[in-house]
Amino acid sequence: MDKKFIYLDHAATTAARPEVVEAMLPYFTEQFGNPSSVYGFAAGNKKVITDVREMIAKSLNGNTQDIYFTAGGTESDNWALKAAAEAYGAKGNHIITTKIEHHAILHTCEYLEKKGFEITYVDVDEYGVVKLDQLKAAIRPETILISVMFANNEIGSIQPIAEIGAIAKEHGIIFHTDAVQAYGQVPIDVQAMNIDMLSASGHKLNGPKGIGFLYIKKGLKLRSLIHGGAQERKRRAGTENVTGIVGLGKAIEIAMATMEERTAKEVKMRNYLIDRILSEIPYARLNGHRTNRLPNNVNISFQFIEGESLLIMLDMKGICASSGSACTSGSLDPSHVLLAIGLPHEIAHGSLRLTLGDENTMEEMDYVVEELKAIVQRLRDMSPLYEDFVKKNR
Numbered sequence: 001m002d003k004k005f006i007y008l009d010h011a012a013t014t015a016a017r018p019e020v021v022e023a024m025l026p027y028f029t030e031q032f033g034n035p036s037s038v039y040g041f042a043a044g045n046k047k048v049i050t051d052v053r054e055m056i057a058k059s060l061n062g063n064t065q066d067i068y069f070t071a072g073g074t075e076s077d078n079w080a081l082k083a084a085a086e087a088y089g090a091k092g093n094h095i096i097t098t099k100i101e102h103h104a105i106l107h108t109c110e111y112l113e114k115k116g117f118e119i120t121y122v123d124v125d126e127y128g129v130v131k132l133d134q135l136k137a138a139i140r141p142e143t144i145l146i147s148v149m150f151a152n153n154e155i156g157s158i159q160p161i162a163e164i165g166a167i168a169k170e171h172g173i174i175f176h177t178d179a180v181q182a183y184g185q186v187p188i189d190v191q192a193m194n195i196d197m198l199s200a201s202g203h204k205l206n207g208p209k210g211i212g213f214l215y216i217k218k219g220l221k222l223r224s225l226i227h228g229g230a231q232e233r234k235r236r237a238g239t240e241n242v243t244g245i246v247g248l249g250k251a252i253e254i255a256m257a258t259m260e261e262r263t264a265k266e267v268k269m270r271n272y273l274i275d276r277i278l279s280e281i282p283y284a285r286l287n288g289h290r291t292n293r294l295p296n297n298v299n300i301s302f303q304f305i306e307g308e309s310l311l312i313m314l315d316m317k318g319i320c321a322s323s324g325s326a327c328t329s330g331s332l333d334p335s336h337v338l339l340a341i342g343l344p345h346e347i348a349h350g351s352l353r354l355t356l357g358d359e360n361t362m363e364e365m366d367y368v369v370e371e372l373k374a375i376v377q378r379l380r381d382m383s384p385l386y387e388d389f390v391k392k393n394r
């Protein structure tokens with residue numbers, strides 16, 4: 001291996017592409033003007049922002065005026081849920097979401113519960129796909145909002161978004177989706193899928209951190225997130241993050257243009273990893289569906305193993321991986337997503353998430369499997385549980 005380390009944590013964050021950084025650089029220096037200024041050199045920056053907005057709208061089949069730049073996925077999720085709850089609270093106080101959402105959604109829902117909203121957390125099946133019959137049954141006259149993530153960040157399960165959009169539309173309920181993991185990985189059409197609001201983030205698709213957007217369909221009466229100047233149609237005031245917007249634009253442009261070949265390459269590596277791990281390491285199980293998953297997501301539970309020890313030993317071999325979501329690591333609670341698909345605590349604890357990027361290689365996949373085999377064996381050899389198990393089954 002000639003690289004310093006093998007990065008397999010693209011669901012946590014990605015490196016900005018060199019083209020992204022290059023596109024951003026002039027906007028720190030020569031083209032530093034405030035987009036709201038009238039003189040020519042600054043006004044050019046207004047045009048650049050509009051161009052990126054237009055490109056993003058096209059990528060989703062939405063309208064240009066419906067794209068609002070934010071500071072990332074978490075901000076978009078917070079804005080969407082809190083503002084919709086406030087705006088439509090008089091109509092009803094019930095919100096439907098799922099048990100497998102990112103904490104940007106779940107913790108916002110907890111906050112809204114304290115404010116008097118009732119939240120239904122719909123179950124998912126064993127593959128991590130939301131149960132549509134349960135979702136439908138949860139709808140009440142007071143339901144104002146449904147928020148279901150497009151694809152899960154831990155196990156990669158892709159949700160039936162078009163079906164949920166149709167259900168929401170039929171009942172006149174606003175539909176928001178956290179598409180932070182899916183955008184740039186799978187095709188999205190906000191009109192065909194009846195999506196009213198959609199969150200996305202730059203740093204999950206090889207753009208800069210701290211920039212993202214919220215799509216808000218025309219006609220939704222959401223309050224402004226930040227009050228001040230007239231930026232973002234007065235809904236998110238403050239001088240625009242021009243460099244971030246330019247970087248986000250370049251990252252999206254590349255992600256959309258390369259989606260097909262990039263994800264085909266990732267699927268090949270993903271399937272290779274899954275096949276080898278499941279066939280060469282005993283007492284391992286794949287979390288999430290075999291094919292209905294993000295092109296770059298692998299999530300495996302190893303029995304008799306502690307996920308954190310596995311991560312530390314992989315790190316010593318130069319492999320960057322995750323035990324669930326970056327937000328969950330550091331706490332001892334097993335992942336809420338793995339519990340939601342029905343894994344018992346002890347198996348959820350022995351889980352490993354590997355998320356690929358297009359710079360990864362098959363050679364790296366081979367290295368990872370070989371190291372993983374050795375590490376899992378070493379950890380099991382130290383485990384009294386495994387010793388008992390082997391004795392019992394001899």
Ligand SMILES: *Cc1c(COP(=O)(O)O)cnc(C)c1O
Nearest residue numbers: 072073074102104153180181201
């Ligand atoms: C990373 C992530 C977020 C948070 O996005 P930030 O830009 O880091 O705030 C939200 N939802 C999902 C599904 C994510 O994977």
